[in-house]
Amino acid sequence: MMQTVVSVTNLMALKEENLNETEEKDQNEKHHDFKTEEKSSSCSHEITSSSKNTETQKTQATNLNSHMKINTGERPFTCQQCGQFCNGKESLKVHMKTHIEKNSLICLQCGKSFTQKKTLNAHMRTHTGERPYTCQLCGKSYTRKGVLKTHMIIHSEEKPYECDRCGKSFTLKKNLYVHMRTHTGEKPYTCPQCGKSFLRKENFKTHIRSHTGEKPYVCDQCKKSFTEKGTLNDHMRIHTGEKPFTCPQCKTSFTVKGNLKTHMRIHTGENPFACDQCGKSFRHNVNLNNHMKIHSRENSFKCHQCKRSFTDTNNLKNHVKIHIGKKPLMCHQCGKSFSKGGSLKTHLRIHTGEKPFTCEQCGKSFSQKITLQLHMRVHTGVSSA
Numbered sequence: 379m380m381q382t383v384v385s386v387t388n389l390m391a392l393k394e395e396n397l398n399e400t401e402e403k404d405q406n407e408k409h410h411d412f413k414t415e416e417k418s419s420s421c422s423h424e425i426t427s428s429s430k431n432t433e434t435q436k437t438q439a440t441n442l443n444s445h446m447k448i449n450t451g452e453r454p455f456t457c458q459q460c461g462q463f464c465n466g467k468e469s470l471k472v473h474m475k476t477h478i479e480k481n482s483l484i485c486l487q488c489g490k491s492f493t494q495k496k497t498l499n500a501h502m503r504t505h506t507g508e509r510p511y512t513c514q515l516c517g518k519s520y521t522r523k524g525v526l527k528t529h530m531i532i533h534s535e536e537k538p539y540e541c542d543r544c545g546k547s548f549t550l551k552k553n554l555y556v557h558m559r560t561h562t563g564e565k566p567y568t569c570p571q572c573g574k575s576f577l578r579k580e581n582f583k584t585h586i587r588s589h590t591g592e593k594p595y596v597c598d599q600c601k602k603s604f605t606e607k608g609t610l611n612d613h614m615r616i617h618t619g620e621k622p623f624t625c626p627q628c629k630t631s632f633t634v635k636g637n638l639k640t641h642m643r644i645h646t647g648e649n650p651f652a653c654d655q656c657g658k659s660f661r662h663n664v665n666l667n668n669h670m671k672i673h674s675r676e677n678s679f680k681c682h683q684c685k686r687s688f689t690d691t692n693n694l695k696n697h698v699k700i701h702i703g704k705k706p707l708m709c710h711q712c713g714k715s716f717s718k719g720g721s722l723k724t725h726l727r728i729h730t731g732e733k734p735f736t737c738e739q740c741g742k743s744f745s746q747k748i749t750l751q752l753h754m755r756v757h758t759g760v761s762s763a
Contacts, residue, residue: 592605628734671690
């Protein structure tokens with residue numbers, strides 16, 4: 379009996395020993411697994427951190443490359459639909475919306491389409507005439523806030539952009555960029571129909587209308603249309619009677635600045651248009667063109683009564699009035715009639731007292747150029763015989 383109890387006791391001790399060994403082994407295995415997991419987690423964190431650093435470096439490099447393209451002028455991203463160049467992938471994506479969303483926002487008056495509502499709203503002002511952004515210094519108004527902001531630079535008289543070739547300064551960098559083409563001879567805008575090239579995009583667009591016949595600027599009073607907005611503005615002065623360009627010497631006023639410039643040649647004696655065959659010079663290019671017909675013997679306009687020939691139809695019309703005795707142009711002050719507009723204009727100076735032809739030596743003025751030329755002989759000593 380005693381032997382059986384000892385045997386049972388030994389068996390229980392052995393089981394307890396085996397149980398302790400099993401628990402210790404499990405704890406060792408768990409500890410080993412924890413260390414392995416910790417090590418794996420640490421490695422994973424290091425790999426993720428390294429990956430993030432690599433991605434950041436790549437992004438920074440990409441941004442730097444894109445920025446450098448702005449300075450170098452390189453534009454490697456090209457639109458496959460219209461050929462426009464962009465200096466970055468994001469810029470190309472934004473540009474592509476003009477094709478993808480082409481019909482999303484359409485102007486109901488002219489059919490032009492836009493990708494953004496604010497751009498359409500700004501465009502609509504070209505139809506309504508609304509100009510909500512007004513310069514507080516000169517009162518000039520604009521359809522867009524950005525254009526007003528650019529305009530304000532004019533009043534600051536700041537011209538920070540200077541041409542390194544001729545020294546001319548500009549308020550805007552883009553104006554300097556366009557100006558540089560006068561030195562390089564670059565004309566990037568070429569007409570696909572006639573091949574004529576232009577420095578400025580605005581001039582190119584206006585030229586295209588000469589082929590299409592488009593005249594988008596319409597006078598709201600007489601419905602006459604024009605290819606350029608500036609020409610419409612000049613035309614409107616016919617209705618308003620405004621003549622803002624005044625000659626400083628004789629006080630004659632004009633609706634168009636170009637007419638004043640041509641008029642000033644009367645006082646200065648400048649004749650910039652010279653015949654390359656006989657050397658005779660003229661104030662107007664049209665007069666030179668008519669004169670050139672003398673050398674080419676191109677007198678295609680003939681009088682049927684006396685067989686005399688003329689270089690242009692206006693001269694023939696004026697000549698025919700001699701035969702029929704027609705004098706349709708009448709002076710409203712004295713009733714005298716004339717066959718030519720120039721003769722009436724000269725006659726009117728008798729009533730107005732205008733004397734636009736001034737002697738540079740003695741200051742005496744005359745109503746006719748021929749009278750000034752005769753007077754000059756007093757100073758030169760040339761005989762009138």
